[in-house]
Amino acid sequence: MFILPGILGLVFLIFVRPFEFIEALQGIPMLYMAFGLAVFGYAVDVRLGFSDVRPVPQLVWSGIFFVWCVITGLVKAPGELAGEALRLTVALILFYVVAHGVRTFKMFEILASAVLVCSLFVCAVCVHQGLSERQCIALAPHEGRLSTGVADGRFCEEPEQCYGPQAEPGYSYRCEKAGLLGTSAIGDRVRYLGLLQDPNEVSLVVAAALPIAFAFYQRRKTSGRLVLLIVSLLLVALTVLFSKSRGGQLVFLTVIGVYFIKKYGWKGAMLGALGALPILAFGGRGGEEASESSLERLECWYAGVSMFRADPIFGVGLGQFTQHHFLTAHNSYVLAAGELGLVGTVVWVSIIWLSVKIPWVAMVDLENVPGADVARIWSVALLASMAGMAIGVFFLSFNYHYILWLFVGLSGSFFMAVKGHLPEWRVPFGWKDITAVTLGSLWVIVVIFLYTRGKI
Template sequence: MEKPVSLYDKNSSHIGFFFLFLYTIALFIRPQEWSYNPNPTPIARYLLMIAFVFFLASQRPKQWGYQSWFLLGVMCLIPISGLWNGWLGGGITAATDFFIYGLLPFFMYASLVNSPSKQNWIFFLFTLTCVIMLHHGLSQRAHPEGIGWSGVSLIQDTRIRYVGIFNDPNDMSMFFLMNLPILFYLRANSRSFIMRLFYLALVGGLLYGIFLANSRGALIGLIFMCLAYCFFQFGTVKAALVSLITLPITFIAMSLFREISTDEASAYGRIEAWYEGVQMFKSSPLFGVGMNQFIELHQRTAHNSYVLIFAELGIIGYTLWFTTIVLTAVMLLKVVNIDREKYKSQLQNEALRKNVMLAKCYFYSLVGFMATSFFLSRSYIVFLYIFLGLAYSVYVQVRDEIPEVRMSEDPKVISKIAFMAPVSMFIMYMIIIILL
């Protein structure tokens, strides 16, 4: 009997997905940057534009969703913020960048990667990227002068890194961290013992890569990801017991990284940057000081994605950005927590079963990002919006089969999430006051 295919997949733009696949290669693996080129061609951007053209011409349906409206709001706010601060031209340029690296990737991945099989193709590239970056880092450590096979050298004498958007060890570590749940998903769905062993070995490799990159933010993100897993897997009491039992191991792991302390000079500079971000927000609470202006006013980055957003785009921009991420997490939780007895017959469908697993996978990836970004300025990093788009695509596929999950789109739910944004700002302010 012929396997049923959803209307959603029948009307997909396969040529659009093909160019999106090539864009993913150019963006993450970046073979175009493996040799030095002082004037590189923006291949990834061109591939994204080509994919967008085919997407507009043939993709049905186009997944917009609340998140797209919120990100569109952020994009429109950026030039307004620039005008408010006397720099309209810079605001327009920044808004264009946000469209290319924020709104468009979310929109494209949410619409084009619309089946578990297409998700697997993207996961294949993510896995390959991790392997290549890890190998590159090991080549840096093996070279007497710390130079990897791409020509990029270690930073601070010991920290591994890659090329392009992963030139910062913290960005590479964050990507490693967000891919850990993906590797566990791939391992759970693999029928090959060799591949299951490979995915498990790669998990260990990525943890070692985070150690070699010496990213404190990624370490803390990993801790929060593990705590979230324990909480949802075992409940509050058992999670607390597991946390207590593993506390010595956690302290040992933290001691192997650069010191994490408010007494450390770099840590105090980080807290001082947070405080300066609060002062910038106070000077322009509605529209902020303008995108990319934090470093111009403070001479160093904010070291906190939340502070960076409310300092640069004010409470309006922060609320839109915060709601986009948290709403996606809530949608994923709604999928994960569906009544399995009630929908037992629907869950016999392999694609739906995999999508529920994918929702759990993306939820933990977002937990990792949200925890890590508390110590890194990664509010606008492109792979955040790609992960959000992939997560929303999974949600839509499940929603089409189980309409009950649509409750997460209730305006009351969204209003509560939006209200949490200023509350989180107040909590952030209190943390800064305590640490100073």
Template sequence: MFPLILLYVVLTIVRPQDYLPGLTGVPLLPAVLGLAFLSWLFSSAKTYAAPQFLLLPAFLVTLMISQVTNGWSGGALDELERFGPAVIAFFVFAAGCTTQRHVVTAMKVFVLCAVLLALHGVGQAQTGVGWTGTPLGDEGRIQYVGIFNDPNDLGLLFVATLPMACFLANRSHFIGKLLWYAGAALLLYGVYLTNSRGALLAVLVVAGGYIWYRRGLFTAASLGAVGLVAMQFLSSRMQELDAGEESANGRVEAWYEGMHMFLSNPVFGVGAGNFTDYNELTAHNSFVLVLAETGFVGYFLWLAFVGYSFWMMLSVLRYQPPVSTLETQTEKRMALTLLLSLCGLFSAAFFLSRSYMIVLYLIAAMVTGYYVGARQREPALPAFSLAEGWWRWVPASMGSITALYVLAAILLRTAK
């Protein structure tokens, strides 16, 4: 099961089927995922010991219902076909990531795949065309194929895997440290080549989160301010980081329109994938996109899914065992790594419409599987149950919706 789902991860990120002529039209991804799913069905490693295992299928059902309530019954099957693989991959990958060894292996696969895409970007920047035949994008920004043909998506991947590369370096011997730190440097350079403002800001969030954990909030805030100024010198697009700038203004208007879509369809939204039917631009915000397209029901489920992932990692970091051992220290380092990956992932996703992106759910699966395994190793860690804590996400959803609306209104007024 685990090797098959790792192969699925490789094919999802590297995507040889998208540029090698011999693989064109071959359904590699569905075939590998199907085999992994069959292995999972007959495996004793299946687990459902986390709220995410209920929340994600419920979110899929909500996506389907959102199409039906907006007058397109056939859209329910489309959503099942489109998002169903992400749900299956989540269940299988989470079941495979319950041991420390498997989580480390999964991190290695993610980092190596991301480094390969960064190397493609370096060659693309030097010659104008990568080995996939993909040319440089607008403004000389690197891009890849398939789901990574947008430089912003590449930046999101690089930022999310950066903490993993640093973790792998810290636990390696001299040669390993050199190799993994070189990979981390290459990922940072890849972020620079994408020239993605969201990814650059996400790097600051990841670095700030680490410094906050190690040195405190004041040091993190001070160095973050210095880092923001430095990035404005490094990136021409960061110099345009203003709500009144044309691109930023269009995004803010999209956020505002998304809030009004929610207000006009508050229960199930305007339907999954229908945002651009009501606005020329997509939402450019994963939270606004879910809210507008699936309403309060979908947003509640999705926010809880995301929130539990963060909460689990924070629980490991806050856990104080009776006796500190090498294993518990490793647990904390792994939890910090996965927490920083989540911070980078969702910081970038805050400026992108990537609510349904498969990479998001693969990393969430790694987080969920890791916590299930951590509780098996450390039974004193808290158990999370929807039956006991679902109500917390109602005020959290309402509060975050209000914050999104106020933020969009303020930025829109500032831009005028």
């Protein structure tokens, strides 16, 4: 109960990032303040008996993951461990307070609604950006190539038009679509700010949030919720389209596919694919740019697997991938293998698998349980979201991303909500799961190595 203000504040700050575009808020550690408020609220809830410290299935594995990450950092790069460990600690605290503090379906739905609203806000900004005219984007000498820059109001078609008498001395320029809140596209691909400044990441996150709109409509089929669902579908689809993200397209297809399969069986997957053909046809990049991007990604994957081969136990250490390659891995499974070795990979994949398995087991176990409609609806929604995440992170370095751990926390929160009604319900995770995760992780690493070696 008392934890909600802190958690809702965290969701708002992580997604919307008001301190990125409101000058008066810059320099204020708002995220850390919200984290403190959430932790304090959780402590109050425990003290008053509104919550307790019973663990969710992912908790033990998250603890092991943290310890192993610290060990790899100590072994490989002790001088840089503090900063990397702090970032990971914040992500794990976010997971913990969401999973253990949100323990009823009422609280779960409040949190889910916040995630949906913030995601749609991001979508609205991205769609507006995608429909805007190109302007000259000025980059100060200290700003990197991927910076949002500042639109100076001059319309353009080519970057060369931005130089000349009106250009600021020492500044570089891009010709990109300029959007609200100081946002701008990159390579004609829409994006947001902060943690969602990458077009691929923004498309993954908003597509993973889409099932929340489906769930709210299924919970109560009113005209208002139908409008919300239609608007959500439209905004998310346009954002994925304008982001030109192939990974985002796959996440969108996965989310829609889960619902079609649940409704119509595996034949429904074909119907879902047909419905998504417009996004596949018009989304994504083509030509030389797409070929260069694919080759660059394969080089990153090969570099990550090479790091794993050099030290399959510890990898190169927490946060050290870019110290051994000029780009990040562009694949969470490769990043885990390259930085954390086999142990870290198995533990991280186990957390993701558990977060998928929780709603899957609930969907199966509660299929014919009277009065379990709410749990059934949210189990499908969460399964769609986590399945989309599991596929989407194959193309992104997302292992330590706050939003990934927020969704892992949502899975844990759902587990607690179901346990509140069915105390004997459990999600088994034993040696069969560990063996499957280990063999699956090794198989992915080997396949990626053989494939990339033949392409590079």
